[in-house]
Amino acid sequence: MSAANLLDFDLDGLAAFCEQLGEKRFRATQLFRWIHQKGASDFEQMSDLAKSLRGKLQGVATLKPLPIISEHVSADGTIKWLFDVGAGNAVESVYIPEDDRATLCISSQAGCAVGCRFCSTGHQGFSRNLTTGEIIAQLWYAEHSLRKRLGQTERVISNVVMMGMGEPLQNYSAVMPALRMMLDDHGYGLSRRRVTVSTSGVVPMIERLKNDCPVALAVSLHAPNDLLRDELVPINRKYPIDELLSACSDYLSAAPRDFITFEYCMLDGVNDTDEHAHQLIDLVRGRISCKFNLIPFNPFPASGLHRSDNARVQAFARILADAGLITTVRKTRGDDIDAACGQLAGEVQDRTNAKGRMTRQPVVVTLIPGAAGRGTPPSN
Ligand code: SAH
Ligand code: SF4
Numbered sequence: 001m002s003a004a005n006l007l008d009f010d011l012d013g014l015a016a017f018c019e020q021l022g023e024k025r026f027r028a029t030q031l032f033r034w035i036h037q038k039g040a041s042d043f044e045q046m047s048d049l050a051k052s053l054r055g056k057l058q059g060v061a062t063l064k065p066l067p068i069i070s071e072h073v074s075a076d077g078t079i080k081w082l083f084d085v086g087a088g089n090a091v092e093s094v095y096i097p098e099d100d101r102a103t104l105c106i107s108s109q110a111g112c113a114v115g116c117r118f119c120s121t122g123h124q125g126f127s128r129n130l131t132t133g134e135i136i137a138q139l140w141y142a143e144h145s146l147r148k149r150l151g152q153t154e155r156v157i158s159n160v161v162m163m164g165m166g167e168p169l170q171n172y173s174a175v176m177p178a179l180r181m182m183l184d185d186h187g188y189g190l191s192r193r194r195v196t197v198s199t200s201g202v203v204p205m206i207e208r209l210k211n212d213c214p215v216a217l218a219v220s221l222h223a224p225n226d227l228l229r230d231e232l233v234p235i236n237r238k239y240p241i242d243e244l245l246s247a248c249s250d251y252l253s254a255a256p257r258d259f260i261t262f263e264y265c266m267l268d269g270v271n272d273t274d275e276h277a278h279q280l281i282d283l284v285r286g287r288i289s290c291k292f293n294l295i296p297f298n299p300f301p302a303s304g305l306h307r308s309d310n311a312r313v314q315a316f317a318r319i320l321a322d323a324g325l326i327t328t329v330r331k332t333r334g335d336d337i338d339a340a341c342g343q344l345a346g347e348v349q350d351r352t353n354a355k356g357r358m359t360r361q362p363v364v365v366t367l368i369p370g371a372a373g374r375g376t377p378p379s380n
Contacts, residue, residue, distance in 0.1 A: 003062040006035060007133035007140065010177040011184055021056045029186055035063060036136075036187040039144030066091075066137045078334030081142070085110050085134055089127045091165050093138040095146065095157070096333050101194075102146075103159040106138040108175055109166025114200045117232050118222070118265050120300045121165045129171040135178040138164075139188060155189070161196040163218070167235075168197050169205035179213045192216065192256035198263065203239040206247040214254035218261040218293070219244065223271050224279035232271065241283065249288050259289045259326070265297050266308035266316065277319040285323060292320055292327040298335075 009017055015028040030049055034040040041063050043054045066083035069090055073079050079095040091107035112119070113126035139160060146156040160182055162168040168175045175197070181187040182195050197209060198218040206217070221241075223229035229236040236244075248260045262284075266272050284290055294317055297307040308316070313329055320327040 003060055005064040005131075005133045006031070006061050007064060007136050008131060008177075010132075010180040011186055012180075013177060017061070018053075021053070021060070023053055023056070027053055031057075032184075032186050036140065036181060036184075039140065039147070041065065064133060064137070065141055066134060068141075072334075072337040074334040074337045076333055076336075078337065079142075080334060080337050081138075083134075083138065083141075085128075085130065087127075091130065091134075091138075093142060093164060094334060095142055101158045102156055103161055104139055104142050104157045105161050105163045106135060107164030107166050108135060108162055108168040108171050112166050113170060114167050114233065114235050116200065116220070116222075116234070118267060118297055118303055118305050120303075123300075123302050129174055130166070132174045132177045132181075135174060136181050139182065143188065157188075158190070159194045159196070160188075160190060161198060161218070163196070163198040167200055167202065169199045169202035169209065172205050172208065176212055179215060183213070183215075196261075200233050200235050201239050201244045201247075202235065203243050203247045206244075206251055210251045210254045214251070214256065216257050216261070217248070217251055217255060218263055219248060220265075221262040221280075222265050224276050224283055228271060228276075232267075245284070245288055248290070252289060259291050261291050261293050263293050263295055265295045266313050267297050268306040268308045268312070270305065272308040272312050272316055274315070274319060277316050281320065281323040281325065284325070290325070292317075292325055293330055294327065295330045296332060298332070 011032050014032050015025045018028040034046040043057050069082040069084050071081050077097045081093050082090050089110035094105040096103045110127035111124045112121045116122040143157050182190050192215045196216040200220045222232050226240045317327045
């Protein structure tokens with residue numbers, strides 16, 4: 001039997017695992033804290049953990065970080081990591097520091113089956129679901145390597161958004177324990193309002209999320225009517241806008257915030273006219289408490305789509321705002337390292353095509369070689 005990856009377990013899971021080893025729950029809690037709060041990767045580092053337990057763990061348990069392929073640091077402080085998930089697949093995480101917060105954007109799948117027209121990950125197709133351990137390993141690595149780098153003992157990452165590669169609600173069973181670990185006071189201790197799941201609209205799973213672990217919810221709307229949304233976000237053919245909005249309204253009864261964030265990617269001549277803005281207003285006003293986040297489209301070659309110009313984005317935002325809808329325009333971060341929304345898969349493909357050579361020149365590139373780059377943050 002292969003050794004269990006302890007990154008796969010939320011606290012209850014770890015307690016069950018320890019119980020099989022004849023250990024009490026408080027031991028599991030100690031172990032959990034060593035892993036997630038202190039970033040330990042080696043049982044021998046866990047000094048206050050009973051020697052007997054450390055002994056039992058050797059051989060039956062392991063802590064498996066994700067091997068790192070590369071790290072890119074943008075001029076604006078954004079950092080993008082490319083992690084190897086095997087069989088030629090890679091996923092990305094992006095760290096976005098701001099004045100009042102530091103957000104980590106993480107991936108839930110290698111590729112994505114939803115196939116949105118404007119999304120590079122969607123064009124890539126679906127490879128596989130990440131495991132819980134692979135999802136949390138992104139946060140584990142980012143948090144503890146940044147603490148070390150910044151010389152900090154306190155928490156660095158204050159917010160997590162599941163807006164990287166993949167559709168989190170199509171990998172529900174792996175995402176759920178990962179969310180619990182983010183929220184757990186013995187883990188990353190993030191509040192529910194600081195953890196956001198972004199979904200293209202997997203309606204039945206929005207309902208489940210509400211019951212199981214209601215974190216902040218962002219919904220990728222991108223179109224004000226079914227005809228257009230069917231084209232841009234194909235899952236709309238299964239769960240059309242009316243059902244989606246009902247699920248969003250229901251979600252609000254449990255949500256940590258009193259609004260749903262609607263993401264809207266601004267595509268030149270496709271969904272960005274005044275008429276589209278008015279349709280959006282008719283769709284949501286009086287029906288659901290929401291905020292709009294307009295995302296300037298990040299182009300990639302195969303999309304055949306173009307970014308709306310700034311004046312258009314501003315005019316669109318103004319129409320929504322004048323109708324009383326809170327509207328923000330997302331700043332693009334990490335543009336110089338292709339870390340912006342929807343660009344995340346682009347480079348993976350570039351790399352594959354170019355046999356590992358980066359085709360675009362980021363500001364700082366660190367290619368971390370093989371075994372030396374085994375994602376293990378130096379312990380504190
Ligand atoms: N699958 C989930 C989460 C990952 S995508 C979802 O679709 O919500 C995260 C966000 O990036 C979504 O709002 C998505 O629509 C947006 N996005 C995808 N491709 C983009 C692109 N090329 N430019 C701008 N935003 C994009
Ligand atoms: Fe998948 Fe989200 Fe990209 Fe659509 S936008 S293809 S759901 S990752």
